[in-house]
Amino acid sequence: MLNNILTQQACEQLRTLILHAKSIVIVCHRSPDGDAIGSVLGWAQCLRLMGVESQIIVPDQFPDFLYWMPNTDTIIRYDKHKEGCDWTIRHADLIFCLDFNTLSRTGDEMATALKESNAKKVLIDHHLGPDVDSVLCISRPQASSTCELVFRLAWQLGLFPYANKHFAIPVYCGMMTDTGGFTFNSNDPDIFFIIGELLTKRINKDKIYRNVYHNFSENRIRLMGYVMYEKMVYDACYHAAYFTLSREDMKRFHYIKGDAEGLVNIPQQIKGLKLSISLREDSERDDLIWVSLRSVDNFPCNEMAAQFFNGGGHLNASGGRLECSLDEAVQIVQQAIKAFGDKLKN
DSSP states (O other): OOOOSSOHHHHHHHHHHHHHOSSEEEEOOSSOOHHHHHHHHHHHHHHHHTTOOOEEEESSOOOGGGTTSTTGGGOEETTTSHHHHHHHHHTOSEEEEESOSBGGGGOHHHHHHHHHOOSEEEEEEOSSSOBOOOSEEEEOTTSSOHHHHHHHHHHHTTOGGGOOHHHHHHHHHHHHHHTTTTTSSOOOHHHHHHHHHHHTTTOOHHHHHHHHHSOOOHHHHHHHHHIIIIIOEEETTTTEEEEEEOHHHHHHTTOOTTTTTTGGGGGGGSTTOOEEEEEEEOSSSTTOEEEEEEEOTTOOHHHHHHHHSSOEEOSSEEEEEEOSOHHHHHHHHHHHHHHTHHHHHO
C-alpha cells in the first residue's frame, strides 16, 4: 500500500477546491515532455472521475511521438491560440500547474497571463525550489516524476479503482520517460507497486515503450548516427562527453520537434562515462542554446546546470539555457567540466 502524500486536511482542501470551481485549467511547462503531457492528461482524467471538466493548455508544441496517447486532441496550444487561451486563463477559477516549479518555465507570455489571473493555483511538481504563488503546493522532489504524484493523488482521493486506460496510459508513459525507461531515479519500491497497479488497467507497457522509443523517422535515426560520429567530443580524462546540434544540422536532417529527445543519453553507454551534455541551437531565435545534462551515480548535474547554464533539475537529469553562440556555449561546457573535475575524475 502507498503512504498518503497529503495530510487529511490538505486532501480535503484539494477536493473542495476542485468541486467548488466552475472553470478549471491545467497547464504544464514549455517544450512539454512525456511527464508533462502524461501528467496533464492523467490529472484531467482524475478530475473527470470527480465529475469535473477541465481545459488543458500547453505553451507550445510537444513531440510527435506523444500524440498517440488518449485525449491529446483535447490539448490546446497557447502559441497557436493565444487570445482564446488568455481569455480562458483570465476567467478560470482554479489553475493546476503541473511539472514545473516556476511560472517562467511556461514562457514569457503565458507566464504573464498566469500571473495576472485571479484564479487559485495548485502546484503539483517534483522539481526542487517550488516558486509558484499557490493555495496548495504539492511538491515532492524525491518523486520519480509528476505522473507518479498524479497517481498518488488519484490513489489517496479514492479515484484509482474507477480509472481506466485513459488514466493509466499517460501516467505510465510519463513515469517511464522521466526515468529513462526506469533506468534512473527509479529505485523506490513504490514505483514498481504503482506500475503493477497500472497494469491492472490492461495497459500494454511494451507497446507504450515502442510508441515512445521506436517511433522516430528515418531522418532522426540518421541524425543520431551523425551526431555520435561527427559531433560528439569525448574527454576520457574527465569521463565526460558533449555534442552540439546546430540549426544547419537540424535543417540537413529535416529536424522536427522531439528528434533531439534522448540523444543526450546515448553517450552514457560509454564505459565509465559520468556526464553527458548536449547543446542545441534554438530553431528560431539566434544566440539561444538549449542545454541538457545527464549523469550517473552521485554526480550532481543539477548543480552544474545551476552554476553554468542558468538551469537546474534533478541529480542525474537537468537542463538549462545559454544566450550566446554555439561556439561560446562549447567554451562554457569545457569550463564547467574543468570546474567539476574533481568529482568527474573520482
